Amino acid sequence: MSIAQSLLSIVLEEAGRHQVQRVTKVAVKVGAWANVVPSSLTFSFDLIKEGTLAAEAILAIEQMPAQGVCHACGASIDMAQPVFACPECHSKDIELTSGQELYVDHIEAE
Amino acid sequence: MADINVGRNILEANERLAAEHRRRFAQAGVKVLNLISSPGAGKTSLLEQTLSRLAGRLRCAVIEGDIQTDEDARRVAACGVRAVQIETQGACHLDGAMLAQALEPLDLAALDLLIIENVGNLVCPVDFDLGEDLKVAVLSVAEGDDKPSKYPALFREAGVLLVNKIDLLPYVSCDLERIHRTCRALNPKQVAFDVSCKTGEGLPAWVDWLESWVKG
Numbered sequence: 001m002s003i004a005q006s007l008l009s010i011v012l013e014e015a016g017r018h019q020v021q022r023v024t025k026v027a028v029k030v031g032a033w034a035n036v037v038p039s040s041l042t043f044s045f046d047l048i049k050e051g052t053l054a055a056e057a058i059l060a061i062e063q064m065p066a067q068g069v070c071h072a073c074g075a076s077i078d079m080a081q082p083v084f085a086c087p088e089c090h091s092k093d094i095e096l097t098s099g100q101e102l103y104v105d106h107i108e109a110e
Numbered sequence: 111m112a113d114i115n116v117g118r119n120i121l122e123a124n125e126r127l128a129a130e131h132r133r134r135f136a137q138a139g140v141k142v143l144n145l146i147s148s149p150g151a152g153k154t155s156l157l158e159q160t161l162s163r164l165a166g167r168l169r170c171a172v173i174e175g176d177i178q179t180d181e182d183a184r185r186v187a188a189c190g191v192r193a194v195q196i197e198t199q200g201a202c203h204l205d206g207a208m209l210a211q212a213l214e215p216l217d218l219a220a221l222d223l224l225i226i227e228n229v230g231n232l233v234c235p236v237d238f239d240l241g242e243d244l245k246v247a248v249l250s251v252a253e254g255d256d257k258p259s260k261y262p263a264l265f266r267e268a269g270v271l272l273v274n275k276i277d278l279l280p281y282v283s284c285d286l287e288r289i290h291r292t293c294r295a296l297n298p299k300q301v302a303f304d305v306s307c308k309t310g311e312g313l314p315a316w317v318d319w320l321e322s323w324v325k326g
Contacts, residue, residue, distance in 0.1 A: 002201060003237075007120050018114050028120070035233050035263055082262045084295030092298060102237075104116040 003036060003102070004044035008054065010104050015053045020109035023054040027108075031101040032066040032080060057107075066099030124238050127206025131213070131241030138218035141324045142226065144240050146264055147248035148257075149230030152274040154182045155307040156248060157227060161189040163317040168222040168324055173212045175204040175229045182227065192216070203234035206241070223324050232261040244323075250275040251284040258292040266296040270303070272316060277306040 007028065015023050026045075030036050038061040045059050066079035072091030077083055079099060085092050119125065135142050147153050154174075161170055171192040174183045183195035194212045196204060204226065218224070226242065228235040236245075247268035249257055252275055258265040265271065271293050273286065286304065293300055301319065305312035 002203075002205060003120055006123055009123070010116065010118050010120065014114055014116055014118075018112060020112055020114075024111075033263060035237050082259055082296070084292075092295065102121060103119045106116050107114045109112045109114060 001044045001048075004041055004048055007041070007045060007104065008048055008052065011054050011057070011107055012052055014104075014107055015109060018109065020053070023057040023107050023109045025060055025108040026054065026057050027060045027062065027105045029062050029064050029101045029103055029105050031064045031099040033096065033099040034102045036102060038063065062105070064098055064101045066096065068094050068096045068099075070094045121237065124206045127210060128239035128241040131206065131209060133241075134213075134218065135224070135241060135243070138221070140218045140221045140224050142224045142240075142242040142244075144235070144242035144245045145225060145227045145248065146232070146235045146245060146268070147230060147250075148232050148253060151230070151248045151250040151253065152307050153227050153230070153248050154185055156272065156274060156305070157186055157225060158189055159307045159310070159313050160225075160317055160320065161186065161191045163313065164223070164321065165190065167321055169220060170223045170225065171216055171221050173204075173209065173224065173226045175208070175227055177201070177229060198229055202229055202231045203238050204228050204240060205238045209240050223320075232257070232264050236263045236267060244269040246270040246272060248272045248274055249289065251278055251286065251289075252282050255285045255288040255292075258289055258296060262296055265293050265300075268297065268300060270301050273302065273304045275306060275308070276304045276311060277309045 011026050042059050049055050068077040068079040070086035070091055071093040073089040075086055075088040079096055086094050145153050164170055172186045174193055174195045176182055177198050180195040183193040186193040196208050196212045226240055245268045247264050273289055290302055303312050303316040305316055
C-alpha cells in the first residue's frame with residue numbers, strides 16, 4: 001500500500017506539472033526481484049486513485065526479468081530463480097544487473 | 111492525448127530521506143544498524159542481551175518499530191537504554207518519514223550506536239532504506255533452513271547474519287549448515303554468528319565483533 005501511495009503521488013505530481021485533465025494510463029516497470037506483487041499493487045492503486053485525476057487510469061505493469069552477469073567469464077545469467085554460481089564457469093563472483101527495478105516509465109493523459 | 115515520459119523511481123521519496131538520514135548519522139559519528147527478521151525470531155531478546163553486554167562499552171539507543179504496542183520499547187528501556195517506539199498503525203515496515211519522527215528526541219552526537227528494530231517481516235523492510243550502515247538479519251532455527259533461499263533479498267543485503275535459538279537445534283529439523291551455505295552464496299562478504307539468547311552461547315563473539323565494528 002505504501003508503494004501504491006508513492007506511485008500515486010508521483011503520477012499526480014507529473015499530471016499537475018504537465019497540466020493535464022485526466023490520466024488514462026500509468027506504465028510501471030517492476031523487476032522480478034523487487035518484492036512487489038503486480039496484482040496487489042493494482043488492487044491498492046485502484047483503491048486510492050478514486051477522486052483524483054488518475055481515477056480512470058489503467059495501471060500497466062511490465063515485469064522485468066532478473067538478469068545477472070558473471071564477473072569471471074562474462075556470461076549473462078538468467079536469475080529468475082536464485083542462482084548461487086555461474087552455470088558456465090561455476091564462479092561465485094556473480095552480480096544481479098537487472099530485476100530490482102521499480103519505477104514509473106511513462107503516463108498517458110488527456 | 112499526451113504521453114509523458116516519467117522515469118521516476120517509485121521509492122524516490124524514501125530514498126531521498128534515507129540519503130538525508132545517512133548524512134546526519136555520518137555527521138554525528140553514530141553507527142546505525144537496521145535489525146530485520148520475521149516476527150518471533152528473537153530481535154527484542156537479542157537486543158536485551160546485546161545491550162546489557164554493551165553497557166559501559168558503547169553509548170547506545172534503540173528505535174523500536176512495531177505495528178502496535180510499546181511493549182518492546184519498555185523491554186529495551188529496562189536494560190537502561192534510551193528507546194523510542196514507532197507504532198506503524200498497520201504498516202508492515204518502517205520508512206524514512208517514520209524514522210525522521212523517531213529521531214527527533216535523540217541526541218545523535220551523544221551516541222556511538224543506534225539500533226533500529228524493524229517491524230517483524232522478511233520482505234517489505236528490505237525495500238525501504240533507512241540510511242543505516244548495516245542490515246542485520248536474524249533467523250531462528252525454528253523457522254526452517256529454507257528461509258534464506260525463499261526470502262533471498264534480505265539475506266543478500268544483510269551484512270551480518272545472526273542465527274538465533276540454537277539451543278533448540280536438538281528439537282527442530284533444521285540444517286544449520288544449509289542456512290550458512292545459502293547465505294554465503296547470496297552474500298560471500300556476510301559475517302555470521304550462531305547464537306542463543308536463552309543460554310548466551312555465541313553472544314560474546316557477536317558483541318565483541320559489534321563493538322569493534324562500531325569503533326573501527
